[in-house]
Amino acid sequence: MAVLDPDLVARAMxxxxxxxxxxxxxxxxxxxxxxxxxxxILRGRPRPQMMVAVAxxxxxxxxxxxxxxxxxxxxxxxxxxxxxxxxxxxxxTVDIAGATLALTAAVIGLSAATFxxxxxxxxxxxHGFFPFLLMLMxxxxxxxxxxxxxxLYVWFEVLLISSFGLLVVGGMPxxxxxxxxxxxxxxxxxxxFLIAVGLLYxxxxxxxxxxxxxxxxxxxxxxxxxxxxxxxxxAFAMKAAAFPLNAWLPAAYHTPRLVVSAVFxxxxxxxxxxxxxxxxxxxxxxxxxxxxxPLAIIAGATMLVGAFGALAEGSMRRMVGYxxxxxxGVLLAGLAVGSExxxxxxxxxxxxxMLTTAALYLAIGLAEEATGSARLADAGGLWKAxxxxxxxxxMLLFAxxxxxxxxxxxxKAMLVEAALADQAPVLAGLILVTGFLNTMAAGRxxxxxxxxxxxxxxxxxxxxSGVLVPVVGLxxxxxxxxxxxxxxxxxxxxxxIGLANPAAYITAVFGGTP
Amino acid sequence: METLVAVLxxxxxxxxxxxxxxxxxxxxxxxxxxxxxxxxxxxFTVGRLTQEVPPIIEPEAYVLAxxxxxxxxxxxxxxxxxxxxxxxxxxxxxxxxxxxxMNCDDVDEMRLAEPVDAAAPPKGY
Numbered sequence: 001m002a003v004l005d006p007d008l009v010a011r012a013m014x015x016x017x018x019x020x021x022x023x024x025x026x027x028x029x030x031x032x033x034x035x036x037x038x039x040x041i042l043r044g045r046p047r048p049q050m051m052v053a054v055a056x057x058x059x060x061x062x063x064x065x066x067x068x069x070x071x072x073x074x075x076x077x078x079x080x081x082x083x084x085x086x087x088x089x090x091x092x093t094v095d096i097a098g099a100t101l102a103l104t105a106a107v108i109g110l111s112a113a114t115f116x117x118x119x120x121x122x123x124x125x126x127h128g129f130f131p132f133l134l135m136l137m138x139x140x141x142x143x144x145x146x147x148x149x150x151x152l153y154v155w156f157e158v159l160l161i162s163s164f165g166l167l168v169v170g171g172m173p174x175x176x177x178x179x180x181x182x183x184x185x186x187x188x189x190x191x192x193f194l195i196a197v198g199l200l201y202x203x204x205x206x207x208x209x210x211x212x213x214x215x216x217x218x219x220x221x222x223x224x225x226x227x228x229x230x231x232x233x234x235a236f237a238m239k240a241a242a243f244p245l246n247a248w249l250p251a252a253y254h255t256p257r258l259v260v261s262a263v264f265x266x267x268x269x270x271x272x273x274x275x276x277x278x279x280x281x282x283x284x285x286x287x288x289x290x291x292x293x294p295l296a297i298i299a300g301a302t303m304l305v306g307a308f309g310a311l312a313e314g315s316m317r318r319m320v321g322y323x324x325x326x327x328x329g330v331l332l333a334g335l336a337v338g339s340e341x342x343x344x345x346x347x348x349x350x351x352x353x354m355l356t357t358a359a360l361y362l363a364i365g366l367a368e369e370a371t372g373s374a375r376l377a378d379a380g381g382l383w384k385a386x387x388x389x390x391x392x393x394x395m396l397l398f399a400x401x402x403x404x405x406x407x408x409x410x411x412k413a414m415l416v417e418a419a420l421a422d423q424a425p426v427l428a429g430l431i432l433v434t435g436f437l438n439t440m441a442a443g444r445x446x447x448x449x450x451x452x453x454x455x456x457x458x459x460x461x462x463x464x465s466g467v468l469v470p471v472v473g474l475x476x477x478x479x480x481x482x483x484x485x486x487x488x489x490x491x492x493x494x495x496x497i498g499l500a501n502p503a504a505y506i507t508a509v510f511g512g513t514p
Numbered sequence: 515m516e517t518l519v520a521v522l523x524x525x526x527x528x529x530x531x532x533x534x535x536x537x538x539x540x541x542x543x544x545x546x547x548x549x550x551x552x553x554x555x556x557x558f559t560v561g562r563l564t565q566e567v568p569p570i571i572e573p574e575a576y577v578l579a580x581x582x583x584x585x586x587x588x589x590x591x592x593x594x595x596x597x598x599x600x601x602x603x604x605x606x607x608x609x610x611x612x613x614x615x616m617n618c619d620d621v622d623e624m625r626l627a628e629p630v631d632a633a634a635p636p637k638g639y
Contacts, residue, residue: 008576150590157597164604176612177626183608184542187601188534191546194553194594201590202560255627314635377636448636 014083024070025079025092027063028102028141029155031056036134046125050117053130057110060137064103067145071099072494076508078147086509087208093147095505097347097495101274102144104351107477108266108358109137111470115259115362118466124257127169133263136162143271147509149197149207152275156190156239163268166260167252178252185248189238193275196231203228210509212283213502221290229287232279233295239272240328243301249325250309254317254374258365261317265324266358270350273331281335281343282499288338295336300430303329307437315374316364316449319441320357323400326434327353333427334415342418344496348488349411352399352481356408359474360396366463366471367393367449376445381454386462390450392475397442399478402435407481410489519559526552539609539619546605550598554591561587 009015035056042049071077076095080086113133116124139159146152163186167179201207203224204215216225234245241249249269253261280288288295306326313319331353334346366389371379383390399406412431419428481488498504526548533545561584569578569585613619616626 005576150593154593154597157601161601161604164608168608173615174626176608176615177624177628179608180539180605180612180624181621181627183605184539184546187546187605188549191549191553191598195556198553198557198560198590201557201586202562251627312634314633375633377633444635 012085012088014080014085018079018083021070022077022079024063024067025077025094025145026081028060028067028106028145029138031060031063032134032138032141036131036138039131039134040128043128043131046122049125049130050113053113053134054110054117056134057106057113057137060106060141061103061110064099064106064141067094067099068096068103068491070094071096072491075504076498078509087206087211090151091147091208091210091509092145093210093505093509094145095495095498095508096491097274097277097499098144100347100491100495101270101350101354102141104354105137105140105144105267105270107474108263108354109133109140111358111362111474112259112263114470114473115262115467118469119259119464121257121259124169124259127171128165129169129257129260132162132165132169135159136166136263136267138162140267140271144274147209149200149209149212149279151207153190153194153197156193156271156275159268159271160186160190163264166263167256169260170257172255175255178255181248182252185245186239189235189245192231192235192238196228196235199224199228199231208509209278209283210502210506214506214510216284216286219286221286225284226287226290229280229284229291232284233276233291236272236276236279237298237332240269240276240332241272241302241325242298242328242332243305243325246302246305246325246328250313250318250321253321253324254315258317258362258369261320261365262358262361265320265361266354269324269328270331270354273328273335273346273350276332277335277343277346277499281338282502282505285338285500288335292336292338295332296424296427299329299332299336299427301329302326302332303430303434304437305329307434307441310441311437311444313441314376316368316376316379316445317361317374319376319445320361320364323360323438323441324357326438327357327400330412330415330431330434333419333431336427337415337419337422337424339418339422340496340500341421342415342496343499344489344492345411345414345418347495347499348414348492349408351488351492352407352411352478355474355478355481356396356399356406359471359478360393360400362471362474363389363393363396364445366467370461370463371449372461376448378455379449380452381450383450385454388465388468389463390446392468392471393450394446395475395479397446399482401439401442403439405479405482407478407485407488409482410485411492414489414492515563516559519555519563523552523556523559526555537621539613539621542621543602543605543609547598547602550594550602553598554594557587557591557594561590 078093081090142155238245309322334342402408402412530549567582
């Protein structure tokens with residue numbers, strides 16, 4: 001065997017072993033994949049499976065918290081798979097926006113696992129809830145942390161196939177109906193994403209995000225790149241349920257078990273938004289400017305469709321689905337404005353929206369179960385029957401409408417301020433109008449399901465107080481982020497700056513010599 | 515050569531789009547299969563089509579000879595084939611279950627999750 005020429009090796013590979021701290025970048029998805037495999041092995045044994053799931057998700061929260069601490073302390077960092085130098089190897093690049101969203105996702109995953117463990121949901125466990133959840137968390141963590149576009153596609157598929165499994169846990173007929181629509185539309189969306197990735201590779205010859213950002217920086221809008229940007233917009237908007245590609249969300253999100261609704265509402269659409277922001281705002285800023293008007297129109301339409309849909313909906317969990325859509329519209333409005341402040345607002349709103357939506361799906365799902373019907377017309381009297389659930393739901397409904405003192409207020413204030421500073425008063429106005437309409441829809445749920453006296457024949461079933469624990473945990477977090485918003489605003493600012501000026505990100509990949 | 519294959523890819527996408535616009539689920543599924551193959555062909559083409567030199571490093575050499583075929587698209591396509599095939603298999607089973615349960619394969623008639631007569635929210639109490 002020929003002796004390797006050290007000079008040549010130095011040109012292709014990172015010298016020496018990977019620094020121990022850098023392993024953190026790959027640990028979240030790696031941990032989840034291993035835990036998911038262990039959960040599959042423990043298929044027939046619910047208790048050990050639960051313990052593995054809760055413990056590994058707890059560990060995931062810890063690892064993600066360490067990641068956030070590291071990137072806020074010393075900026076983004078990269079781990080190259082196999083030690084191949086960028087842009088040849090697959091990069092995992094962690095920045096503040098990605099790490100913070102991964103941490104939020106981990107908190108939601110932990111709450112969901114705890115919820116199922118406390119609810120003793122034997123059917124869900126038998127149908128493989130925990131392995132699917134852990135694999136989904138692998139896909140979500142990977143999507144937030146990867147620095148390579150094709151790798152992002154792979155993580156999207158990991159989370160998509162696990163979400164198919166989660167959606168049909170329980171196997172009720174309505175679930176199959178919802179899963180068919182969700183599955184087909186989401187598969188088409190990821191295929192569009194793959195088409196865009198392929199075309200981008202054909203145009204630039206690279207898939208590394210930092211490398212793409214370097215190659216596209218400073219240039220004017222070019223025809224092929226603009227087309228690719230529009231394709232990315234379509235693919236991710238479909239995944240994020242933006243108008244007019246939002247039909248699959250209200251068709252599917254109310255059909256699975258309530259904990260699955262919570263996980264989906266909290267995570268999936270936000271991953272789509274994250275990918276859209278990452279690609280358009282960070283990699284293709286010139287094309288984002290070019291797409292600003294269509295983005296603003298899509299954002300406005302999504303906000304209003306979500307808000308009016310929520311007002312017109314008579315079924316409780318489907319109504320929350322429309323609130324999710326209007327939240328996606330608010331996030332898109334931030335991307336349409338596109339300034340540093342607006343992107344900070346997007347990060348802050350995404351964190352708030354993930355936590356609040358997941359918790360609200362759990363609370364409303366419990367209210368549905370207590371009523372024995374999803375129809376608002378059949379509900380009532382829950383305030384007397386379960387005051388604890390009533391207080392929790394009221395707080396969450398306030399939060400999701402963006403009312404103080406909960407977490408929804410500050411991100412919305414940031415977004416409105418950024419929109420006004422960027423001469424986009426219409427978007428700012430629409431964010432406020434949507435908040436008002438959402439307050440009406442949310443208030444009506446509380447009025448009918450909780451406050452009014454129980455109609456005759458309403459089934460009354462107190463939810464076991466144990467299952468409220470993870471919901472209360474999320475509510476505490478939502479309240480703390482509202483009362484004490486400095487940490488949230490701080491990381492969101494840093495995250496927005498990182499997305500708007502990718503210089504630190506690029507340096508983290510190329511070490512200053514691209 | 516690339517132009518020719520690009521036109522072929524376009525044809526695949528056109529056929530897939532036409533099929534996916536159908537209301538019959540089985541046609542939609544066939545459309546998805548065609549779309550997946552169109553994407554594979556696209557990934558193959560964007561790596562530029564060359565035929566002369568296989569991407570094999572000679573013994574005693576460190577780097578590829580010039581003019582070799584691009585090996586990266588092969589890796590991308592392999593990943594994409596595995597993924598699209600497994601998704602297609604899953605969706606086929608799911609659609610079959612849905613067909614058995616609802617006794618129809620027309621998406622307009624699949625209304626279990628979104629009933630036609632869904633109650634409006636109450637107007638007051």
